Amino acid sequence: MAGLPGISFAAVSSLSVPELAQQALWEEVWLTPKPGLVDSANNGSHRDMNLALFQKSIAAISPWFSVFHALGLEHVERGTSELLRLIRPAGIACEQAMYQATGGVNTHKGGIFSLSLLCTAAGRLKGQGKVINTSTLCAAVGKICNGLVERELTGARRASTVGERLYQQFGLTGARGEAESGFLTVRQHVLPYWFEETDPQRRLLTALLRLMAHNPDTNLVSRGGLTGLRYVQRYAARLLKQGWTVEDMREMDANLIARNLSPGGSADLLAVSCILTGVEG
Incomplete structure (x- = not known):
């Protein structure tokens, strides 16, 4: 299913969560202008990425969303705490598909993590005969990731990844913490305001600004330290307050x-926001 810029999620609410995940990635990458991010105008702050590379990446990882959904359905009788271990091989294979398509460039690793959890949670909810909406999806993801920060960040003695290093230096939990919270940043700062904008593109850009203003984005900290994070947060908050133009x-x-x-972390959460609003129709 090809992604097209400017499609309102109100028009695709009949899609399944794996289909919404694919559509969300297309929506996010085509959205322009996105400050510091790859879009149809430029490569943002990335020297090793461009729009064509993102398109290849999305095409490579999208088939895996149905795999995660199927795993959630298949293991519906297993304990929630087991699911992360059970879907991890598929997650690694999905990342490998991304790297093969991009020549080793990490375009969507954070997005794979968050969207795979949503697809797995949707499969589990379907198997349990439960309604799939924002509340149930976020709660299910939170249960799947219960204890994740403590296991993978708090317990790490030596930082072997960027996420571990930033947690040890600044206490930032990144994508793990956001998932364990059931995407609290999205639920608090994006979803309540989603339909205040009627134009689909302006709605998405406003959502991105809201995320940039509130999300403790580890991508920003990795590149610019806490100073860089605060610069972007204050900048986004100012534009939201004064009213922004293109x-x-x-x-x-x-x-x-x-x-x-x-x-980049806020871009990943924008895709999450699109899925959560999509399941609500």
Whole structure:
């Protein structure tokens, strides 16, 4: 299913969660202008990525969303705490498909983590005969990830990954913490305001600004430290308060590129936001 820019999720609410996940990635990558991020105008703050590479990546990882959904359905009788272990091989294979398509470039690792959890949770809920909506999906993801931060971040003696290092330095839990919370940042700062904007593209850009203003994005900290994170958070909050134009977004894009800042974690949460609003119709 090809993704097209400017499609409102109100028009695709009949899609399954795996289909919504694929559509969400297309929505996110085509959205323009996205400050510091790859879009149809430029490569943002990335020298090793462009729109064509993202398209290859999305095509490679999208078939795996149905696999995660099937795993959630298949293991419906297993304990929730077992699911992460059971889907991990598929997660690794999905990442390998991404790397093969991109020549080793990490375009969607964070997105694979979050979206695979949503698809797995949807499969489990279907197998349990439960309704699939924002509340049940987020609760299911939170249960699947219960204790994840403590196991993988708090218990790490030596930081072997960027996520572990940032947790030890700054206490940032990143994508793990967001998933364990049932995507609390999205539920608190995006979903209640989703339909305040009637134009689909402006709705998505406003959602991205809200995420940038509130998300403790480890991508930003990795590139620019806490100073870079606070710069982006304050910038986004200011645009939201004053009311933004497309030219404001282009200017923010230029400023983030000049500082080599890319809010990739917020981009991943934008895709999560699209799925959660999509299941609500």
